[in-house]
Amino acid sequence: MARQESEVRISIESRFENIELIDVVAEAALQHLGASRETAENAALAVREAVANGVLHGNRLQADRRVEVAMELFEDEVEITVTDEGQGFDPKAVPDPLAAENLLKPSGRGIFLMRTLMDHVEFSFNGSTGRGTLVRLRKRLKSADETAGAEDGG
Amino acid sequence: MRLTSRTRNGISILEPDGKLLIGIGDAVLRDAVEAELAAGRSRLILDLQKVTRIDSSGMAELVAAFSKVKDAGGVLKLLRLPPRVQSILGVTQLMSVFDVFEDEEEAVASFD
Numbered sequence: 307m308a309r310q311e312s313e314v315r316i317s318i319e320s321r322f323e324n325i326e327l328i329d330v331v332a333e334a335a336l337q338h339l340g341a342s343r344e345t346a347e348n349a350a351l352a353v354r355e356a357v358a359n360g361v362l363h364g365n366r367l368q369a370d371r372r373v374e375v376a377m378e379l380f381e382d383e384v385e386i387t388v389t390d391e392g393q394g395f396d397p398k399a400v401p402d403p404l405a406a407e408n409l410l411k412p413s414g415r416g417i418f419l420m421r422t423l424m425d426h427v428e429f430s431f432n433g434s435t436g437r438g439t440l441v442r443l444r445k446r447l448k449s450a451d452e453t454a455g456a457e458d459g460g
Numbered sequence: 461m462r463l464t465s466r467t468r469n470g471i472s473i474l475e476p477d478g479k480l481l482i483g484i485g486d487a488v489l490r491d492a493v494e495a496e497l498a499a500g501r502s503r504l505i506l507d508l509q510k511v512t513r514i515d516s517s518g519m520a521e522l523v524a525a526f527s528k529v530k531d532a533g534g535v536l537k538l539l540r541l542p543p544r545v546q547s548i549l550g551v552t553q554l555m556s557v558f559d560v561f562e563d564e565e566e567a568v569a570s571f572d
Contacts (some may be wrong), residue, residue: 322482322483325481325482325483326481326483326484329481351515351548354481354515355515355516358482358515358516358517362482400521401503403552404552404553409523409525409528409553409554409556409557410523410527411548412521412523412524412555413516413520415516415520415552416515416516416517418552419515419548419551419552422551423515
């Protein structure tokens with residue numbers, strides 16, 4: 307990861323309406339930070355899913371528990387972290403939403419969407435500090451081909 | 461999100477307008493589908509051309525609507541998916557679950 311260019315941090319109470327707020331802010335902030343519209347849209351949807359999980363499943367809609375979102379732009383990628391104050395969970399226990407037996411189940415697509423829309427997704431947990439789940443999302447701002455083409459062109 | 465409904469050849473056509481997201485349009489869609497079923501109408505088309513955003517909760521409502529209608533002995537089909545919605549349904553393989561149409565005439569005729 308190259309030199310950090312910019313950073314945006316937001317802290318919200320665990321309310322439904324704040325999920326939408328973060329979505330709107332994330333897309334605008336990422337475009338402002340230099341991400342393309344498509345990258346910003348995809349990353350904002352991934353952030354929405356992570357924040358919705360934090361608000362609903364992590365903090366269980368307890369407004370006094372916060373979800374922290376940090377967006378950092380580097381030269382070649384954007385990194386977003388979403389942290390809640392919940393109990394954490396086992397990502398491996400989330401059923402595969404593409405399995406035939408799960409296609410018609412209503413839940414389980416949020417983490418899959420994050421993994422599909424972003425280049426890197428990792429979960430970490432730290433119950434001892436009272437900060438539950440940390441989701442780290444990364445997205446390259448340009449593909450390797452685009453980067454090579456730009457360099458070839460001067 | 462707003463939702464309008466009309467009937468054509470005995471088929472209910474529901475047209476949500478706006479965002480189909482957690483806490484925003486998901487309950488509107490759920491209530492509309494349940495109202496159709498309660499009224500004995502179980503042949504439904506969801507015209508999604510005016511849906512501007514969808515997330516995993518919106519997808520969950522589409523899947524739930526599909527299952528409820530099927531359980532009631534009916535059929536739910538999708539019409540006019542915006543590219544963004546089609547892309548998201550594609551990566552989650554939900555395009556294989558639904559009958560999807562680009563043209564309302566064809567969608568209505570498919571119930572014959």
